[in-house]
Amino acid sequence: RIPFAWNNITLHATHPTTLRVHLTPTTPDTVRISATDETGQPVATIGELVLRPIGAEPQAADEGILLGVDWTPVRADEAGAPDVPVAAVIGTPGPELAAGLGGETVRHPDLAALFAAEGPLPQTVFLPVPAGRETRGALAYVLEAAQQWLAEGRSAGSRLVVVTTGAVATHRGDLLDDLAGAAVWGLVRATQTENPDAFVLLDLAPAEPADAAALAVAVSVTAEETQLALRQGTVYANRLARGAAADGVLTPPADTGAWRLGSTGKGTLENIALVPSPDATGPLAAGQVRVAVRAVGANFRDVLIALGSYPGEAPMGSEGAGVVLETGPGVTSLAVGDRVMGLFSDGAGPVAVTDHRTLGHVPAGWTFTEAAATPIVFLTAYYGLTDLAGLRAGERLLVHSAAGGVGMAATQIARHLGAEVYGTASPGKWDTLRALGFDDTHLxxxxxxxxxxxxxxxxxxxxxxxxxxxxxxEFVDATLRLQPHGGRFLEMGKADVRDPERVAQEHPGVAYRAFDLMEAGPERIQEMLGELRDLFEAGALHPLPVRSWDIRYARDAFRFLGQARHVGKVALSLPRELDPEGTVLITGATGTLGTLLAHHLVTT
Structure with a gap:
């Protein structure tokens, strides 16, 4: 129960510095309050304080709803003049900010040069956080600028707008690329509590030129708003909103401790849910292992499964990493407590049971997220290139979708084998491939x-x-024509599988094969996991870039994956369950929240 309404308040005195407060229940939902000083003289009386319970769901439309901070679009009628006021920018703006600055914007190399200029300071001064700075350097730069700004007497009527790029998420699934900028937001938010009218935070979207009109709207509301973001021509302000933060968050089933990622229907990602998984709790058969899963790798196949477009039945989240909890009869390669990664036949949940032959040890120094994002892509590429294609040093390899998970893994493996690698990708991902060593001839x-x-x-x-x-x-047809002297053609996709005999007739010398990783069998998968681990620990191969979501935001992750916005891999992290036999330390636990938490940990 929390305070809901205060009624019949009378203030008798204002001088006391110590209060003795008496609360007298008058009904199950109300109390009367009297406050006196140390001598017993009345200071204040409150005839009625109404208390209301707060639960997971609101009791009525206007009752019991907690507010949370959320990014809210700024309406057009909230903005002032449409034109950007006379402004200044300090240093060199990034391409995103530069695109939205008006012609009247004056540029200065630093704040000292701005303060040395004659006349009043501009109403708005942009301070871009230079790209590429490490976190400590970015914080030092902004801290020094903030101190200079506050020390300048003429800055009282102006605002210093600290500009970052990709430092905060306005929507779940946003790409966050600027760790230093995120730290700057923390610093400036703290500074704003001490100087609420001096600083404004503004975040731009990476690789998205700021719209001039939207930037003008952002500047016009800086007198009322202190935290702003520009996304696709819309200005967002960080404001209190009713219950928006919990929208779309998946909740584990309450009637069982074993659950996994699943779906309540087909055709839309909105049907993704956390569903009971009774198979995770039964006794282990010979050769099985029970694993406490810490992270799960997500693949495009999982999106198709969620949409009901995948042929046959298969679980979502068939690869992951975690810690061995229990081993079944006949398992000697793994022991309780081992950190493992590999393939899981029952899908993604906090506890999974699988064949021990599809698991291997996690390379030293890896995170569970890195390990979870590795098995399927590296096993698929390794099996295809070594076992099926027999790729040799000096040969030429073409990898389609080279910025995807299997494509990036195949590139590493092929180069390790001494092959020359060519790749394709959408132009938006070319910079990623260039960073991996592809030049324009090979891309x-x-x-x-x-x-x-x-x-x-x-x-x-x-x-x-x-x-x-x-x-x-037609893309397959064009690719087959790129093997005029024959070769090995490995098909991973399931959208356009060809007849090998017909391919051989139309393209003499081309050995066509559509394949799936599970054709290798559990024994070979176990061998390959060991061989790959040796290559990783030797530095010959490296884990792929990965973006991770909490599994409770799986809908956002799958939507991001389905739109092919990712480079490398997508992973889902799982909340770690507390060990009932372990120990929990709660600091600051003598208050109401601490005692409630302690009671919950013991009883639930």
Whole structure:
């Protein structure tokens, strides 16, 4: 129960510094309050304080609803003049900010130069946090600027707008690229509590030029708002909102301790739910292992399963990493407490049971998230290139969708084997591949058929010895023509599987094979996990970049994955359950919240 309404308040005195307060229940939902000083003289009386219970769900439309901070679009009628007021910018603005600055914006190398200029200070002064600074340097830069700003007497009527890029998430699933900027937000928010009218925080979206009109709206509301963000031409302000923070968050079933990621229907990602998993609690059969799962890798196949578009029945989240809880009869390669990664046949949940032959030890120094994002992509690429294609040093390999998980893994493995690697990807991901060593000769667009002529020229008509394909229709036809002298064509996708005999007739010398990782069998999977671990620990291979969501935000993660916005891998982290036999330390536990938490830990 929390205070809801105060009625019949009378103040008798204002001088006491110590109060003795008496609370007298008058009904089950109300109390009367009297406050006196140390001598017993009345200070204040409150005839009635109404208390209301707060639960997980509101009792009525206007009762029992807790407020949370959420990003709210700024309406057009809240903004002032549409034009950007005369402003100044300190240092060199990034491309996102520069795109929205008006012609009247004056630039200064630093705050000292701004203060040295004649006349009043501009109403708005932008302070971009330079890109590429490490966190400590960015904090020192902003702290010094804030101190200079407060020390300048003329700054009282102006605001210093600290600009970051990709430092905060206005929507779940936003890409956050600026760790230093996120730390700057923490620093400036603390500074704003001491100087509420001096500073404004403004975050821009990475690689999204600021819309000039939206930037003008943001500037016009800085007198009322202290935390703003620009996304796709819309200005968002960080405000109190009713219950928005919990919208779309998945909740584990209350009637069972064993659950997994599943779906209540087909056709939409909104049906994704956390469902009971009775298979995780039964006795272990010979060769089985029970694992406390810490993280799960997500693949495009999981999106198809969630949408009901995947052929056959399969669980969502078939790879992960965690700690062995129990081993079944005949298991000697793993022991309780081992950190493991691999394939899970029952899907994604806090506890999973699987065949011990599909698990391997996590390389030293890895996080569970890195380990969970590794098995399927590296096993698929390794099995395809070594077991099926027999890729050799000096051969040419074409990897379609080279910025995807399997594509990035295949690139590493092929280069380790000594092959020359060519890749395709959408242009938005080319910078990622260039950072991985692809030059313009070895890189082409996966969204057009131009790669056929480009790679024909690059290879002087010889084409490729091995192709790792995930495209369809005319893109497959164009790729097959890039093997004029024959070769091995490995098809990973299931959207356009060809007949190997027909391919051999139309493209002499091309050995076509569509494959699936599970064809390798559990014994070979166990061997490959060991071989890959040796390569990782030797530094020959490296874990892929990965973006992680809490599993309770799986809908957002799958939506992000389905839109192909990711580079590398997507993973889901699982909340770690407390050990009932363990110990919990609660600091500051003598208050109401602490005692409630202690009671919950013991009883629940």
């Amino acid at each position: 082409a667009n996966s969204r057009t058929l131009d790669f056929e002529q480009q790679f024909t020229t690059a290879t002087q008509g010889h084409g490729f010895d091995v192709v790792l394909d995930s495209l369809a229709k």
